[in-house]
Amino acid sequence: MYVMKRKRIASGFLLIAAVIAVGQEVIDRIVARVDNDIILMSDVRALAKYQTFVDGKAEPDADILERLIDQYIVRNEAKAALFPQPSDEDVKRSLERLKRSFSSPEEFEARKKQSGLTDEDIDHMLRAQLYLSNYLDSRFRASIQIDDKDIENFYNSRIVPRAESRGQTPPTLDAARGFIQEALVQRAINEQSDRWLKEARARLHIDNLLNESPK
Secondary structure (H helix, E strand, C coil): CCCCCCEECCCCCCCCCCEEEECCEEEEEEEEEECCEEEEHHHHHHHHHHHHHHHCCCCCHHHHHHHHHHHHHHHHHHHHCCCCCCCHHHHHHHHHHHHHCCCCHHHHHHHHHHHCCCHHHHHHHHHHHHHHHHHHHHHHHHHCCCCHHHHHHHHHHHHHHHHHHCCCCCCCHHHHHHHHHHHHHHHHHHHHHHHHHHHHHHCCCEEECCCCCCC
16 A cells, blocks of 8 residues: 655635646646545655556556545544554565565666656655555454465465466475465455445545546
8 A cells, every 4th residue: 555645724724726836837736635634636646656666557547546545544544543653674674575576676776767756755655555554454453364274275276276387386285374374364454444444435525526627
């Protein structure tokens, strides 16, 4: 999951414009209101740049906006719970995992340059991702139970066929058990998070202004 920069609308302040402009030049605009907060087009663009850096392409703006709304919900819940920020060591480890996802250090640097992101931008995104994912993990993991039958089914339907398709000998069930356990827990966390977010959205007032033309 990724971060959005939010601007608080002061209590009692009447928002009379959906654009931020210098002279007649529009430099930013509001693309969503979530209760008393706003999401800006610059938030969407920032996440699109990061997705392009990591995945080679970005989702459509509409999908990115939905992610930002979900992030708003999770972040507000985490802050209300006084959930701690990730440590610098956690962020460093996350950065190392990200670097290993590229074919080489040179590819990492080239993609970073192409995307226009700085090291500070990447650190900020990773820190925000960890904050949100750690909170969701802490909220739902304790309630998840994985039984041996689930693990065996995953092993037979996923691990064995995948190894055989590559001409490899599958690992034993015992050797793969830890990996399978965590994969199933993460899947369950995602499912529970999706249900919770759907319920949370129903309690919020959300105005999607993405397709409105700036005036």
